[in-house]
Amino acid sequence: MAAHFEQAIAQQSLGVGARMPSVRDIRRLHHVSHSTALQVLRVLESRGLIEARPRVGYFVSDTALQMPAAREPLQLAPFPMQDHRFEGIGERAAEYLNKARLKGPLKVDLGSAMPAPELFDAKLLNQLAVALLREQPQILVHGPSAPFTHPDFQASMARYALGFGVRLAPMDIGATFGNSEAVNLALDALTQPGDMVAIESPTFYGILQAIEAKKLQALEIPSSPHTGMSIEALELALRTHPNLKAVVVVPHLQMPQGATMPDSHKKRLVALCREYRVALIEDDIYREFVESDEVLKPCKAWDTDGSVIYCSSLSKSYAPGLRLGWMNAGRWQERVQMIKFARSRNLPVWPQLLGARTVGSPSYMRHLVRLRQQLRVQRQAAAQAVARYFPIGTRLSLPAGGLSIWLELPEQISSSRLYDEALAVGIRVAPGDMFSNTGHYDHFLRLSCGMPFTDAVDDAYRSLGRMMHAQLGLPPRA
């Protein structure tokens, strides 16, 4: 039994400074006598793993982790389920994420497309949060009254959607754990393993991961950095792949290329999907980030028969820490609700009410204007740094809005190698091969513009430029 606790300390199930179970605890759990329990503690003490504090108890000692780690190997017998392996994007993404996790805190993170915390009005949000706890003191301990979305959130999002030309009955709006869950639920409702799903190429790796995790086939459709998915190529795919069950598009500021689809393309896309009786999943997470004098309508505005599933989120525009997404699944709404209920039940009410009270309000609209202005400044600073430090021949797609820039580097450069080199000095980037399974994007790179362009960020761009020049065998430009 001493070995059990020794192992627990080595694994940090009991961390340094943690209080040991008492003699009484040990007796009750392990059904041993008082003297045995006491002896266990004394053995651990004699080995220097724990220390007694008189009249308080035993605690894990500071030096416990300096002991040789006795990590118990799992006795892994062969298991049929071990055949499951990560393939393609799942494996690559896991590798990148794990490397970054093992590296620990970063100096500059250019890898994630999220606005920096200081771009949000945390003070106002916290005031609203505290006021809500005062007003509804049982909100955190109340179980769900129904397995569905809160009516205030539904009403608020329905009103907001009407502002961009999408007419939804409030009761057909569902809150989800972020945009990711919404897109996943849509795929769950529409497909079964082996089915094919058409996506933009390149695209956000999260969509590729979701498709792979469901054992679907991702068909990458060539996409322009200006107008998005090629409608002609999609039409060919629809004609020739009878197992194509759904099309996923990001109509505004498509990730990573930054394209925004013209209305004429959106209309054709909706008509085409209807003609081939294929569902259109619209991931509209970046609409708030487009710089445009026009109000942009999503494809859903042209949906007349419920075959467009609309997914969005407040994570990037309002509060990344709430994980508040939403969707309307058109003709699959009922099925999606049941799958959502079976998988993860309802969302907490608390973030839904915060969203309901904010979205569409004048202060929220002002926040969005400020957010877009700030991001424009940051994108432009990033573009200038690219011009300053990166090799001649680097091509930049600078979209009209959004959280990142997308670069085509000279062909000899490997961005997956660059990822390792940069991570070694505390800089994280998003290498091109995370955005496609075609293998064509290793000399592409996505860099986040979510944070203010500080000296540290400038230094990071300089370092990246040096690494690129070194890969080319050239002297750096600065």
Add this chain to the structure above:
Amino acid sequence: MAAHFEQAIAQQSLGVGARMPSVRDIRRLHHVSHSTALQVLRVLESRGLIEARPRVGYFVSDTALQMPAAREPLQLAPFPMQDHRFEGIGERAAEYLNKARLKGPLKVDLGSAMPAPELFDAKLLNQLAVALLREQPQILVHGPSAPFTHPDFQASMARYALGFGVRLAPMDIGATFGNSEAVNLALDALTQPGDMVAIESPTFYGILQAIEAKKLQALEIPSSPHTGMSIEALELALRTHPNLKAVVVVPHLQMPQGATMPDSHKKRLVALCREYRVALIEDDIYREFVESDEVLKPCKAWDTDGSVIYCSSLSKSYAPGLRLGWMNAGRWQERVQMIKFARSRNLPVWPQLLGARTVGSPSYMRHLVRLRQQLRVQRQAAAQAVARYFPIGTRLSLPAGGLSIWLELPEQISSSRLYDEALAVGIRVAPGDMFSNTGHYDHFLRLSCGMPFTDAVDDAYRSLGRMMHAQLGLPPRA
């Protein structure tokens, strides 16, 4: 265009009192002239749908919804995906839930197994929540630093688990959106459509729904109200069903029967699953509710090769409004993490830190003692009401803990009929056929004991008793 807004008002995309888009909004979105936009508003005004408030704008009028509802029918073309249908439990559960939703607010809800809000210490929780917002003012606007679980939550749950004999490395603990997501992720990692999963019979309908939604086959294993799943029957199933890929058990206070598995059964179950190389998914959501002087070890405590996936949640014991579940997936931990990331990303940090700071603390342990005491009082009052009002021949399983009682009614009584009769007078119950696909449980009934036994609850029991007697053609007992 007036028809568009008329429709939006009928659907309540714009509810009564909502502000209409301005002339400028309408021009920008619909690309029409000033005069056209103005005319649209005047047409709506002339129809009594909206009212002008001078120098403010137009608002949806109080009487708008008295107009004949012009709900636009979706033009539903045949769609191949419409072949997806709810079957079995999904359909039944959806029907029950929808009936309750249409009914509106309930007088007495005996249908959901959740402690009433007043059984939690909301004041303390809110204080902790506000303190956390002060201490980390950016917590709601901070994006995820990594796609994984917060280390404080991991450390806290690892220490807590050691207290019931389960030794986990903190880094192998994952936070999930409730226990439901944990069980679903486990099934995702282990199975593909067509595979078979063994479960207790009867069981919580959420498990049946999850299995059905994934197109798996649920094999219901006979289970005792005292010792849970029959190990002998499971062994037979393992010998004869080669596509059986996982076993799901609720070891403590199995829902709905209330069984708690003896340690000897847990050991045999773990050994049996190991022998047949089948994964064991352990859903331990009710362990905090068992009344026992012993510390109860879950099956996971006997897991030596990582073939037990342990799932639990703080939703029922600590704060239903946080949706804070957790799991360790044993040898499938890495795969589960990637599926979780692809589906719904990380949990918000905020609830994780609330959980981390509470679970295992002296105040938390005192709360659990009070919670169990209160629930015992409520269960006993419920049992007495059953004796008072329900027909002779009703058999009651009164478990040693938990949130509900499970009743076998005289065979002539249909609990699905009782559901409708009770709902008509504002009482919700959980009918037996929600807990199994075998069709054997229509004369069974689950009643929640989560709320204090008030006069209203007593009245509800009396009403239920009368309905049962009426079904039997007998006069009521009281």
